[in-house]
Amino acid sequence: MNMAASGQAMIGRRGFLAWGGQLAAAGAIGAFAPARAWARAADLYPTIRSQFESYVSSGKLPGVIATIGRAAGLPDIIAVGTQGQGEPTPVDIDSLWRVYSMTKPVTGMAAMLLVDEGKMKLDQPISEFLPEFANMTVLTDPDKSMDAVPAKTQITVRHLLTHTAGLGYSIITKGPLLQAYLDNGITPGVVSRFPIPGQPASAPTPDLKTFSERLAKLPLIAEPGTKWSYSISLDLLGRVIEVASGMDFEVFLKTRIFEPLRMDSSYFQVPKSEAKRLVSNYAPVNGVLFPIDPAPTSIYLDKPAFAFGGAGMVSSARDYDRFLNMLANYGELDGVRVMTTETAKLAMSDLLPSAVSTDGTFASGAGFGAGGRVGKGVNDGIYGWGGAAGTVAFVDPKRKLRAVCMAQYMPSNVYPFHENFAKWVMQDLGLPA
Structure with missing residues (x-):
């Protein structure tokens, strides 16, 4: 952000x-x-x-x-x-x-509309919409170096919905990848017109298409589908939505969610x-x-x-x-x-890949659905x-x-x-x- x-x-x-x-x-x-x-x-x-x-x-x-x-x-x-x-x-x-990350469930539900219509599938590789993500790499030591190896798994729509794509986030990521995000303007969301003391500077954020293309050139912090890590994935999902729908992402939200709900x-x-x-x-x-x-x-x-x-x-x-x-x-x-x-029921259910645990994360002890946390037990x-x-x-x-x-x-x-x-x-x- x-x-x-x-x-x-x-x-x-x-x-x-x-x-x-x-x-x-x-x-x-x-x-x-x-x-x-x-x-x-x-x-x-x-x-x-x-x-x-x-x-x-x-x-x-x-x-x-x-x-x-x-x-x-x-x-x-x-x-x-x-x-x-x-x-x-x-x-x-x-x-x-300013609701900030409460935008994520809205974007998650927008994606689920396209899943319902068959225009995308939960386990469909996003490279079928965004070819630049076809050959991702994964960091071998995310906190210390940019050394990376080829990813074994393609990023899917499910991964983006549940923060399991292996993407970073400028409010979470550390080490050289953080600097790479800042240098490329991979810092979506605005806070103030004024610089805040102690916070690192970032290049301007580009348009959504350029944002996606720049992000695809950077390595992942984990193999897709193996780790829950709070990330930029719902921002990237906006680009997938507009390609899959043939409609500008903001226009899609207005047309399919805001206007029908009188928001x-x-x-x-x-x-x-x-x-x-x-x-x-x-x-x-x-x-x-x-x-x-x-x-x-x-x-x-x-x-x-x-x-x-x-x-x-x-x-x-x-x-x-x-x-x-x-x-x-x-x-x-x-x-x-x-x-x-x-x-709607599917979107609010636990969509996490079976191998992923949320223990020790923001979502600890819970599952994760389409852009939001899903409770378990009581x-x-x-x-x-x-x-x-x-x-x-x-x-x-x-x-x-x-x-x-x-x-x-x-x-x-x-x-x-x-x-x-x-x-x-x-x-x-x-x-x-």
């Missing part, structure tokens, strides 16, 4: 969504009417409300919002604070947030007319919030190098709730079917992911439960929203953690 078009830099390691014990559906009596309905909803969730009020009253965050709902109804809304420090506008369900507040570039809804992004430093991307001058007002399928979306809590609502209904919302029931069937600026969301289709939390701070592990949000939800639903 890089900085602005010039003087780009990486951000720190992101935190990630931790799952708790068993979830069950809770009644959703709140509506989108503000103030009074929100107050009633907040009363249903005393833990979430008190946590949010604590973060805002202490100055740790200017504002935060959660939506919790069932597939058949509108979500409850718990909103506290404003869109920025010193700003009078309160956060609400239509405020705009009219999801963007890769925030229109100037909607900038007033954008929340400012902050870096907490020694108890002080440093504005790394103030809303009035946000880098998200500029056109990005391409629609970053792994980290590029800005969205509202309303929109992301509608996306999860569709998944909770196994592909349908408000009488509009976006994907078949079978495809968490069986729960699907979701978090973003680099503190956002987090999950859906439990079996119990028709969905939840979204939107905050805006970086890096995401400064505060424990990824780890604790699901626990707060369960506590307020009267379920054991």
Whole structure:
């Protein structure tokens, strides 16, 4: 994830969504009417409300919002604070947030639409769409050298969906491969117009086609299908989607997901007319919030190098709730079917290659589906992911439960929203953690 078009830099390691014990559906009596309905909803969730009020009253965050709902109804809304420090506008369900890696499940579902239509297969080599990936190499010592040997296995669509392609990530990768990524602008996603001290600079990110071609010339960190490693794979998948569909990736998302679901507040570039809804992004430093991307001058007002399928979306809590609502209904919302029931279930199932374990990774103890973590055991069937600026969301289709939390701070592990949000939800639903 890089900085602005010039003087780009990486951000720190992101935190990630931790799952708790068993979830069950809770009644959703709140509506989108503000103030009074929100107050009633907040009363249903005393833990979430008190946590949010604590973060805002202490100055740790200017504002935060959660939506919790069932597939058949509108979500409850718990909103506290404003869109920025010193700003009078309160956060609400239509405020705009940088969701970063919560873009990955959206891209994952877009790919599954093409799988459903037979335009790509899960275990199809991506070189059939992108010939430049036909002859990849694998590093022999990823942290120390660029020595590489020919890959034994082709990268497949499944590998890209599940972070098992052997690709790197500028927020994770170390050693000389990291420098090669930076030199080639393989750092998708933007953070700020300003350089952040201590973060290495990157060349500008190219267009998606060039991005793919440059990436194919670099070695992998592991043999495809053998290791779970958080990666740039969902960004590359955007290129596969546009080749397989014959449609620009961003146009595909708008046509097949955003418009059918009426997600009219999801963007890769925030229109100037909607900038007033954008929340400012902050870096907490020694108890002080440093504005790394103030809303009035946000880098998200500029056109990005391409629609970053792994980290590029800005969205509202309303929109992301509608996306999860569709998944909770196994592909349908408000009488509009976006994907078949079978495809939705497959997308939220464990798609990992049989030899891959997630132990010791961001997804530890779980499986991985189409761009998101899949729970096991008591968490069986729960699907979701978090973003680099503190956002987090999950859906439990079996119990028709969905939840979204939107905050805006970086890096995401400064505060424990990824780890604790699901626990707060369960506590307020009267379920054991």
